[in-house]
Amino acid sequence: MEIIKQEKAITNCIIKNEKGDMCAGHLKEYLTASEEIKKQMPAKQSVYRCRRCLALYTMPKQDHLQGSKSGVLLPPQKL
Numbered sequence: 688m689e690i691i692k693q694e695k696a697i698t699n700c701i702i703k704n705e706k707g708d709m710c711a712g713h714l715k716e717y718l719t720a721s722e723e724i725k726k727q728m729p730a731k732q733s734v735y736r737c738r739r740c741l742a743l744y745t746m747p748k749q750d751h752l753q754g755s756k757s758g759v760l761l762p763p764q765k766l
C-alpha cells in the first residue's frame with residue numbers, strides 16, 4: 688500500500704483522479720493503522736487517511752504545528 692509523505696500537514700486529500708479533479712476528501716487521523724504502516728512512518732509523524740478515497744498520508748501531527756513560525760497554517764477545523 689502506498690503512503691503519501693507530506694512534510695507539511697494538510698487537512699484535505701490532494702489525490703487527483705483521471706480527469707485531474709482533486710479528491711479533497713477530509714483527512715482524519717488513522718489511529719488503527721497496521722504495524723506495517725506504522726513501521727514506515729517517520730518519527731513524530733502521524734498517519735492520516737482520506738475519508739473519501741482512503742488514501743494514506745504521513746505528516747506532522749497537526750497539533751504540533753499550531754503556533755509554528757514556518758509557513759501559513761490553516762485554522763483548526765470545526766467538526
Ligand SMILES: [Zn+2]
Binds near residue numbers: 701702710712737739
Ligand atoms: Zn481522497
